[in-house]
Amino acid sequence: MLKIAKERLNELYGKIAQTQGLFIPVKKAGEVNYAIWGEGKEVSLETLKTVKSPKNMFFPQTENMMKFKTEGKNIDIIDMRDEKRPYVLFGVKACDYKAIEVLDKVFLADPVDTFYKARREATTIVTLACSRPEESCFCSVFGIDATAPAGDVTVWLDNENLYWQSNTEKGEALTAAVKELFTDGGEAEVEAQKAATKEILQKLPFAALDLSRFKPENLNELFDDPAWEELSEACLGCGTCTFVCPTCQCFDIRDFKTNDGILRYRCWDSCMYSDFTLMAHGNSRTTQMQRYRQRFMHKLVYYPSQNDGLYSCVGCGRCVNKCPQHLNIVKVIKTLGGKNDD
């Protein structure tokens, strides 16, 4: 393990930024989001829930895919995929890192999404262990250890130092590039922090949520549960919960006419919207209850059923904090998760 004094972090960022792009939580206009680092930017590593999750780095809110040039009856397709510059994503929390795993299973499944893959491969991810989990956090319910996230490099931060441990080949390469700034040590401090954080995690208000009923064999029973009506009653269908969610993956593909040809881009979409499933001859989900149910059934039952039990919620708590109607997945789990059918 390596360590560097907290006051010298700017040197570390500068060193990384010499050779590749560095994305890090930065405070701007009162909001913290991952942004490119530069001298004078206000880095806020401690912010647990950036407004946008780091999924934006691999699966951007909008992304240009290709261009069409048309002339008479002819069409020319211009591939807009370019070589991605390597970059470092720094400060990813355990929940958000797990969310990248959830997205990988979608975008890297055959046929591979090459837009996503190119960004993913070009990135070295430095995760940051949590030491001050918040009341809306419930990652541990999904078996995530916030004190020791995976990633190419894992770092821990206390009042004096940042501790650095590389886990992968990519991590080793990054370590080699910055090693001169570090000294050895920190094991004891990290162990102490882990133990202290685990105590806090255990006492969080949502730490004991029961997921036992969310199993593939209960799919239809859960789908038909009358509780969805009441759970979803206040939902506005605004889509906020899907946009802030690090695992929500739904997208739209759209065309836009420019002065220089037709641009085809993709953008985040939301199963909470009424036109998401609208067709010429009807709509398979006509009520907000059905759309609300879709979002949570997908996270807690459908996705795990397709992916060996892996949930597509990581307990980041963003939807808990952001829903204007105070609806969220915690209420769904409390209502439906623990009822046993026997």
Next chain:
Amino acid sequence: MIEETLIPKVGVVTDIRKDTPDVKTFRVVGTDGKKLFEHMPGQCAMVSVPGVGECMFSITSSPTNQEFMEFSIKKCGCVTEVLHAMEVGQQITVRGPYGRNFPVEEDFKGKDLLFIAGGIGLAPLRSVINYVRHYRENYGKVVIVYGARSADDLVDFEEIKTEWKNEPNFEVYLTIDRPQEGWDDHVGFVPSYVKELGLDSNMTAVLCGPPIMIKFTLQGLLELGFEKSRVYTTLELRMKCGVGKCGRCNVGDKFVCKDGPVFRMDQLDELPDEY
């Protein structure tokens, strides 16, 4: 460059046939004059008019056709209107093939086959039927029941009259909703016609058409003694990516684009009722 399924190929429309007042069949090849890609019966492709949008259509031609691909397209919205206004020689884009095909090389082999279609539902079936005709010796008797609103709404009527009706061991039953001058075949809805025909319940059945027709025809088949595990259909949900990533066509733990569009009725029973 690395292959990317969301980036389509350019296709050229080489023929447009008006089948009914609102259905046209488009013949498409690549810019090199060859078929764009291979497929199996029941698979679909994303066809697009750049600047307007992209839509999923069944590839209605049989894979045994080595020269071109065909799509039978009903006019019902933005993209399909532009397609209908198109002239021969126009380029479009196509990507695919997507989805699971009918089990023509597995469960269908050696079986007597019953095809029931309503309206544009013939599009996916035409591919299977012509495939079966091509490999005739691999399959038993073929019974086709096809209905539409009126005689003018029967898609591919010429092929049905001149080719299917004359195929050995093929029985073709046509029906239209209301009596019409010059029509001396059956009149009535598909579900009731199916019951009247008293079909042999040992056949493997394939059903395609509007949801309401499927629902009532299935009921009829079950009454006749057909087993759900021997009845196939296709689902139609809104689609964008075609490869199980955009989330749009999700029903229960299935993506219709990737795990369908072909499903057996007993498989549909396991899905939540949301399609």
